[in-house]
Amino acid sequence: MATYLEFIQQNEERDGVRFSWNVWPSSRLEATRMVVPLACLLTPLKERPDLPPVQYEPVLCSRPTCKAVLNPLCQVDYRAKLWACNFCFQRNQVCELFLKNVEFVFTRRGAQSPLIFLYVVDTCLEEDDLQALKESLQMSLSLLPPDALVGLITFGRMVQVHELSCEGISKSYVFRGTKDLTAKQIQDMLGLTKPAMPMQQARPAQPQEHPFASSRFLQPVHKIDMNLTDLLGELQRDPWPVTQGKRPLRSTGVALSIAVGLLEGTFPNTGARIMLFTGGPPTQGPGMVVGDELKIPIRSWHDIEKDNARFMKKATKHYEMLANRTAANGHCIDIYACALDQTGLLEMKCCANLTGGYMVMGDSFNTSLFKQTFQRIFTKDFNGDFRMAFGATLDVKTSRELKIAGAIGPCVSLNVKGPCVSENELGVGGTSQWKICGLDPTSTLGIYFEVVNQHNTPIPQGGRGAIQFVTHYQHSSTQRRIRVTTIARNWADVQSQLRHIEAAFDQEAAAVLMARLGVFRAESEEGPDVLRWLDRQLIRLCQKFGQYNKEDPTSFRLSDSFSLYPQFMFHLRRSPFLQVFNNSPDESSYYRHHFARQDLTQSLIMIQPILYSYSFHGPPEPVLLDSSSILADRILLMDTFFQIVIYLGETIAQWRKAGYQDMPEYENFKHLLQAPLDDAQEILQARFPMPRYINTEHGGSQARFLLSKVNPSQTHNNLYAWGQVRNLQVFGEDAKLTE
C-alpha cells in the first residue's frame, strides 16, 4: 500500500483532490455494496506555486450540452488539429493546446471591480472590549489593499449607517432596530435608488469617471483611511442605558439586513465581505435569539430538544433569508462573535455556511485569539496576494458512467440540471453547479457521486472514468480566473478485482467524507439516529472487507488500507461534531462550521486529534490516542485543531517544579521541555482560526482536555485485570475502541 499511498498523496499535491476509492467499482449494485460512497474532497484553489496562471481562455468542447474544457485525458490529433472530448466524444477543432491541469486568467474587458469590506459593528460592548475592537479595525485599514472599498455600520438599539466623506463632517443614517425593511426600502432610505440626489441636503453630484465608483457609504481605503480611523476612534458604547438584570438591546438582525440591502443595491455580483462583529446575542427585532431579561437564559440543547426555544425558528428563518440573498448577490458574511455567553451562532450560522464566510468565536475582542485570527484573514500568499477569493462557481462534469449526487461544504446550489445530475441526493444535490461566494486556498468541498452503470454492462478493459472540475472565481487581485482540474481513475470489476479496489481505498478521505455526511445529517436528524447510522455503516464495511472466522472475534483483521478507519469512526462518534453533550448550541455550530470546510489533513485532526510523545527515550513520536499513552516520564502534545494541549507527565512535572531545567548539567531536560513548545508554536503561527493553548500537567484541572479525548482503555472497570492500581487515568463509562 506504500505505492498507493504515494499515488494518493501525489495526486492530492497536484490536483487538490482525494477520492474515497481510487479504483472504481464498475456497476451501481457493486458500488452500493462498498458501503462508503464514491466521493472526493476537492480543494478548488489549492495553492500551486509551480503552476503560474496561463493568459488564455480555456478551450471548450463545441457541443452546447457539454462544454467540457480541453484536458490531458482527451485524445488529440495534432496533425489534423482535432481533439476528442473525453466526456461526450465530440470531435472539436483547436489551435492552441493546453494539456495540463491549469489555471486560466480570464482578463475581462473594462474595469475590474474592487474588493469590498463592510464592517458591521456591535457597540453594546464593555469599554475595554470596544476599545480593543476599534483598534483591531483601525489596524485592519493598514492591511486592506488601498483600492478596496470599505464601509461602516454600527448597531446597538439603533442601527447607524455611516456616510464616509473626506469633508470632516461625519453623517449617518439611523434606523430603528425593531423593524425589518425590504431591500428596496433600505435603498430608498439611503438614497441609493437615485444616485445623484441624496436624501439629505443635495450636494453637487460627483461625476462618476469610473464605472465602479464608490458610493457614499463605501469608499476606497486610500482616500478614506484617515477619516475612518478617526471615526472608529470616536465610536462610543451604545448610549442606551442597560438596567440591572437586563441585557443590552442589540439589533443584529436589522443591522445585517441593512448591510445586505446596501451591498445589493450598490455592488451586486462583485467580491464583498460583510464582517459582523458582535459581543452578545441579538435581543431585539427580527432575528432576536433571546429576550432582554437576564433571568431567562439563552437556549441550550436541552431546551431545543424539549422544544422550549421560543425564538429559534423565526430567527433562523430570518438569517437564512439573508444568507440566501447574500449568496445570490455573490457576497459573503463573516461572523466574529466574542463573548463569554452564547451570541446566537446557532441561528446565524447559515450566514457564514451558505456564503463561505468565516465564523470566529472568542471570549473577548481583547484577546490574542481574536486579534491574531482577525489579522490572519489578511495574510498574503507567496505572490503577495491575499489568499481570500470571491464569487466562485464550481461546475462538475462526469463521464457517462457517473452522476453527481451532491456536495457538502460552504456552498449553495445553482440548480443546474443536466445529464450528470443524479436523482439520489447526498448533501446539496440536484445540481452540477454550486456557488461559493467566499473561499481561500484551504476551502474544501466534499462531492459525492453515484455509479450508474447497470450490473451486466461491461466496461472496456483498461477503461477509465473521468471527472472535470471547473472553478470560475474572482482572485483577490480582482482578476477573474478559471481553474480546471480533470482526473481519471480506472474502472474495475468487483468480482474479479476486489483486492485491487481494496488496495486503492483511501481510508483518510473516506473517513472525512463519511463524517461530513454524518454531520450533514445531524443538522436535521436526531443525534442517536446519526450515531446508529454511522455504526451500521462501519459494521457493514467491516463485514465486507474484514477477514475473520465466524464465532471468533479475536480473528478479525483488516488490511492496511482499512486499519485506521475504525479508529476514525470511534473518535468521530465521540467528537463534538456528533456529540452535543457538554457543548452549547453555539459551540456545536462553531465546530461544525469549521469541519465542513477544512481540507483533509485538518479535518482528520478534528476527527481524531494528533498525539505526539516527547521523552528521553528517543525523538518525538506519534502515539495512540489512548489513556495508555499517558505516562509519568513523557510530555504529550495534543492537537485537536481547536486546542493545542501540552501535558507534562507526573515525573516530568515534578522535575520541572524542582527546577532541574535551570541547572546547567541537566540542559537536556531544558531541551525536552522546550521541544513540544517549539512544535506547538509552529502550529499556532499558521492555523486559522487560532487555536486555544493549554499548558497543563498531571493532576492539573486543564488535563481534562486530554483525558476526555483519549480512548479510555484503562478505566476502573478493567484496572484490576493487570493489577495496576496506580495508573488510574481515565474515569469513564464510555465505550472503548476495542468493544
Next chain:
Amino acid sequence: MTRCPAGQAEVEMAELYVKPGNKERGWNDPPQFSYGLQTQAGGPRRSLLTKRVAAPQDGSPRVPASETSPGPPPMGPPPPSSKAPRSPPVGSGPASGVEPTSFPVESEAVMEDVLRPLEQALEDCRGHTRKQVCDDISRRLALLQEQWAGGKLSIPVKKRMALLVQELSSHRWDAADDIHRSLMVDHVTEVSQWMVGVKRLIAEKRSLFSEEAANEEKSAATAEKNHTIPGFQQAP
C-alpha cells in the same frame, strides 16, 4: 517565550517575539506573535505533526513497559546531560533561541531625526496633494511629536519609526510601508492615532516620486527628439 531565530539579521524585522495571551479575558488565550513572526509563517506550511498509530488489531490494550512495576514511581533526578542520547530530543521545529540581541546596544532614536524627514516629506508633497489631506497629515505628525516628547512611546516604536524614516528617505516605499504595518499590528494602542498619517505620507511621497520620474522621462525623451530631428543643425 522570546526568540531570535538564527539568520534573521534583517534590521527591519528586528522584532520577532512572542508574548503570552490575555489570560484575564480569555481562557487559554494563545500566545501573541509579532508581525515579523506571522509574516514569516506565510511560506508553505510544513504540517509536521500529522502521523497516527494504528490500534492493535488483537484488541488488547498496550501495556506500557515502564509502568509494570508496582509501588511509587522513582523520583530521582532526570538523566544528566552527559548521559543523554547523542542528539538532545528537540522538537521538529526550529531550535529555540537565546534572548534576542539582534541589535547592538545603541542610543535611543532621536525624535528630531524622525520628525524632521517626515515634515520635509510633507512639504515636498504640498504642491501635489490636496490641502486638506496635508493638513490632516500635519495634525497627526504634531500628535506624534507630542506623544514622543511626552514619553508616551515605547522604545521599540521609536526604533522602528527611525527605520521607517530611513526607508522613506531612501525611496524604499514597500519597506517603509511594511514597517508601518508592523507597527500597526504590534503596537496599535500606541500608534493608531497618528500612524495613518504616516501611512498616507508614504503613499503620497511614492506617487509624487513616480510622477516626477515620469515627467523627467518625458522631458528627456522630448529633448532627445529635438536632437535627432534631421535637418536641424546645431549652430556652430
